[in-house]
């Protein structure tokens with residue numbers, strides 16, 4: 561998936577991944593991130609997710625990263641928020657209150673650019689990465705983390721041979737592997753979403769489509 565694949569999808573309005581509600585698993589499991597008001601949360605590959613607003617309403621400084629300017633402009637327009645813009649290195653940062661959206665390539669982001677992260681929320685970001693980019697993506701997330709950053713990752717587990725991604729199948733065991741060493745992984749919940757993804761049935765999906773919520777907590781040194 562080149563960047564042009566995504567920017568073209570936004571241009572054509574092919575954004576079936578966007579949810580018009582807050583993700584229920586974020587609401588359920590946000591307490592497990594153990595965040596305090598005012599702390600910073602990273603939302604990689606954020607699109608125009610309503611989860612950004614919800615996290616900001618909980619009192620967190622939310623840092624989304626998104627390549628598509630169209631997505632970002634739609635986000636602020638649809639939320640009825642006025643934004644300010646400033647250039648920071650290769651990124652244009654759009655900001656409204658506690659919401660900051662970094663427009664640019666996630667892989668170019670460096671840790672020194674924003675405050676220490678208390679949490680990372682990944683929905684449809686890891687699973688947007690093709691297999692050959694997955695390790696680099698997890699490596700980049702890990703580089704951006706502070707020593708005590710916790711991650712909530714929503715991922716999918718389905719037979720990859722039935723349908724091409726994105727979204728790709730990245731089952732819990734693989735998430736665990738990608739973030740090892742450094743993080744302990746806990747499978748919080750699994751939800752059968754097969755009846756909800758009719759659009760994927762047309763692409764060949766038949767037998768199984770499970771959404772999993774995974775919590776990653778840093779392994780403390782000396783453990």
Ligand code: SAH
Pocket residue numbers: 563566567570577578579604605606607608609625626627628631664665666667683684685688
């Ligand atoms: N998390 C969002 C969007 C998921 S789709 C949601 O839940 O709705 C993946 C998003 O990542 C797309 O909006 C795409 O434009 C963006 N994207 C893909 N590769 C990127 C990259 N390297 N840097 C920044 N954004 C990227």
